[in-house]
Amino acid sequence: MSAPSVEKGIQFIREQIDAPVASFFSACVHCGLCAEACLFYGQTGDPRYTPINKVEPMRRIWEQEYTLWGRIKSTLGLARKVTEKDFEEWEPLVYDACSLCGRCSLVCPVGNDISGMIRKIREGFSAAGYAPEGLIGATTRAVQIGSPMGVKLPAVQAQIGHLKHDTGLDAPLDQKGAEYMVLLSSMEIMNFPEYLEAVAKIMKQAGKSWTIASKAFEATNSGIQIGTSDIAAELVQRVVDAAEELGVQTVISPECGHAYTAIRWEGPNLIGRPFTFKVKHILEVLDEFREQGLLKTDGMEEAKLTFHDPCQLVRKGGVIKQPRKLLNMVASNFVEMTDHASMNWCCSGGGGVSANERADEIKFKAFRQKKSQLDELQVDTLVTACANCRITLEEGLEEYEMDLPVVGLTEMLADHLVDENEEQG
């Protein structure tokens, strides 16, 4: 990497520094409690993984450029400038050892949103070219092909074809005026087709109109994970254009954590205007159906099961009660993990970690946190609501030779829907 790219990186980090960031740095007392909230520190014991240390280059830029004292130190040659070497050294801390899970932000005694700052510092690292190959590839595919896993429209159409053939249900493409526009994550298209089937079943029972946009079926936003706002905005814009063209009322973010954060919270800020439609996570929509009596289920899962909260849903999204209410409709032996809801532990693969092969080793180490939670509970089934969590959990369980099925909540609910045809017949 050449020096100019480092300059660009510093410039991008500088642009991320606002009053909240400055208040966080000037409030930090180096107490180190954020480390106790971090699964990457907890499972490795390496103090470099202390969350606040991951944004140290940003702190130095802030101090040297935005404080009088720091500027005096810089002038006197007493300040350590951020260099190429720092970018090299911090890249794995910023990307491989952080899933942007947000747990550190919740425990900081002075209230610093540390994970928010790690999201911000990634802007500088990606601009300088210090980002993992895996994430660069995913982001390039997202821009060029429309999906980080390279999924194209024909793959979605093929899935819809299978759906029609197997169940007789339809997943309407580009239907104008539909109430809901459903987004999918690549992972669901490739690995978990049961999600689409579940949505089709539930929408039919609820009597709701819905559609998938051929121009914007993908919910995953690699731009957010790698930290390139331009790309993130472009990916959001595709969804906004499709939703507005089709005139839908609500866009449904799929069982994916960061996709929800990307479209629900970052989306309007990325494109610089509020949306003309609502954005909801599938669990929010399902819980509304439940409240309105549109979700009629039958029978209970008797297996002992627990729910893995996707970080982005609980800590960044506030979707906490909905999965519990929904689970209690269909499960008679639902138990909670020791740290759950807003204090859940990450699956270890969020924030782009799972797309970054280089991080595999540390990811599996960090997974031991989830493993210890599961060992304690001894459940028969693990339910979650994020395709990325699901694949990460499945890989982790396999790595540690644990035999535990992982199920999506939407799919579990769909399995218990009352079959109205049967009832009438």
Next chain:
Amino acid sequence: MSAEALLAWARGPGFDWALGIFVLGMLLRLFEVLSLGRKPDLAEGRGSGVQGGLRTIVTRTLPRPSVFAREPVRIINGYVFHIGFFLVLFFYGPHIELFQTKLGLSWPALSTGIIDALAVLTVLSLLLALALRLTNPVVKFLSTSGDYVAWLVTLLPVLTGYLAYNHMLLPYTQMLALHLLSVELLLVVAPFTKLTHMFSFALARWYQGYQAGHRGIES
């Protein structure tokens, strides 16, 4: 300079200068933060940012149980230090007299026996904080020279105050002069170290809480 003259200077112009630097320095630091501004959140909210901000300023004072369980000593010691320091600073009779002359406000004092015990407790908690800083791998790793400076300038006023009150080590007048000088050192240094957190903690909690309140999430 005699001890009496030094004490007179420390009580008079020295104190006023130190206080002036403290106030201006802190205002500068707050200005440096606030002047950076922030963009409005364009995402449709679920709740009140203001309520969230105010709530978080209060609620973040208590630790999350699961983190407390991991680091009880460090967290309890933090409370002991902060509570001890504040009670000694604001509820020792002669301190209240000083506030009365400077601010015109007065309030009841704690008995000197209690203050004396609190001062000992505060000094002990600072010693423990230093021990933890030197031994805990994370805290040691994070520590900078600024952390040790902040520790020292916080310790000195409590220590010299205790020694002066109990007429230990040095004659009272000398120790009292040292006590005042150490307070002035603390005031002058505070705006340029992490001691800015005495004010900026509220801003940091406010900003995180504001976003959380707007989005309807916990903070």
